Amino acid sequence: MIATYIIYLFMGIGIFFMLLGGIGLIRFPDVYTRLHAGTKCTTFGSIFLTLSVVILGLKTWYLGDVNGSVLAIHTIIALAAILITNPTGAHAIARAAHRSGVKPVNAVVDDLEKEEKKK
Amino acid sequence: MLAFVVTSLVCFLTYLFLTTGSGSIAGLWSIEEILLGLLLSLFAGFISQNIFIKDSYRMANPKRWLLFLVYLFGPFFIGMAKANFDVAYRVITGKINPGIVRISPGIKTDLGITMLANSITLTPGTLSVDVDEKTNDLYVHWINVKEEALKKKPVDERYICGSFPKWVRRIAE
Numbered sequence: 001m002i003a004t005y006i007i008y009l010f011m012g013i014g015i016f017f018m019l020l021g022g023i024g025l026i027r028f029p030d031v032y033t034r035l036h037a038g039t040k041c042t043t044f045g046s047i048f049l050t051l052s053v054v055i056l057g058l059k060t061w062y063l064g065d066v067n068g069s070v071l072a073i074h075t076i077i078a079l080a081a082i083l084i085t086n087p088t089g090a091h092a093i094a095r096a097a098h099r100s101g102v103k104p105v106n107a108v109v110d111d112l113e114k115e116e117k118k119k
Numbered sequence: 120m121l122a123f124v125v126t127s128l129v130c131f132l133t134y135l136f137l138t139t140g141s142g143s144i145a146g147l148w149s150i151e152e153i154l155l156g157l158l159l160s161l162f163a164g165f166i167s168q169n170i171f172i173k174d175s176y177r178m179a180n181p182k183r184w185l186l187f188l189v190y191l192f193g194p195f196f197i198g199m200a201k202a203n204f205d206v207a208y209r210v211i212t213g214k215i216n217p218g219i220v221r222i223s224p225g226i227k228t229d230l231g232i233t234m235l236a237n238s239i240t241l242t243p244g245t246l247s248v249d250v251d252e253k254t255n256d257l258y259v260h261w262i263n264v265k266e267e268a269l270k271k272k273p274v275d276e277r278y279i280c281g282s283f284p285k286w287v288r289r290i291a292e
Contacts, residue, residue, distance in 0.1 A: 020207050020211075024206070027210060032246060032248070032260045033217055033262060036244060036246055037206065039246070040202055040203055040241075040244075041206065041210070043199070043203075043241055066139075069139045069147065070139055073137070074137070083241070086240075087238075087240035087241050090240050091236060091237075091246075091247055091248070094246055094247075094248040094249075095248055095249050098219075104217050104218065104219060104260065
């Protein structure tokens with residue numbers, strides 16, 4: 001019974017951070033800050049959403065259905081894939097944006113730009 | 120030969136991990152799945168042995184994997200949780216002070232710098248944009264640049280990623 005409440009709690013947290021990610025995408029001024037909103041909030045959001053699925057799987061397994069293990073283990077693997085691909089993708093987009101000349105809006109400092117001028 | 124055995128073993132374990140719930144051996148697997156998994160992992164090990172194991176068996180040490188798990192659930196998770204509350208605050212208030220800074224963590228291996236760059240991207244208001252491949256310096260987009268951090272160049276990595284470089288060095292080097 002407690003497991004059900006934990007599942008609802010985790011889903012709530014996950015959905016809240018997903019929503020913040022979406023708001024951030026609209027509010028922030030340029031590609032880099034938007035990537036911050038997209039990666040951060042989506043990662044934390046998807047961690048909690050997948051954790052709620054894992055708990056559901058473990059609960060099903062505990063209650064005697066062996067298919068619960070499939071649900072739990074596959075979701076953990078999906079979470080690992082998200083944690084690896086999410087920063088890699090963000091890194092690739094940011095690098096491509098900077099190489100094609102998109103400057104960070106309102107930047108206080110840009111060490112990378114100086115470095116590119118030197119070359 | 121050792122590379123072949125290690126690669127096949129890893130493939131086989133992964134296959135077993137993915138096919139739980141198929142039968143009754145040890146409560147989880149069926150005999151068909153185990154036989155097919157063995158066949159496929161031998162085949163995959165034969166093809167990919169030179170890709171999977173490149174230079175050394177450094178990462179085969181279970182102590183490194185244990186340290187990795189400690190890092191993942193300890194300092195990294197705390198850092199990421201803080202990141203999310205910080206970014207959530209900035210999303211709601213719209214207060215940002217962005218900039219790209221250079222940090223010099225002094226990590227030598229490719230795996231180490233990959234791990235550090237990914238950790239930085241997942242933590243408070245920081246996003247790794249580019250890497251200097253000669254010196255393994257990272258260029259980090261920072262959403263809230265602190266004035267005192269800019270006095271020294273390259274910027275002290277303490278401001279950006281705390282104790283991550285120390286952990287990465289213990290895990291991957």
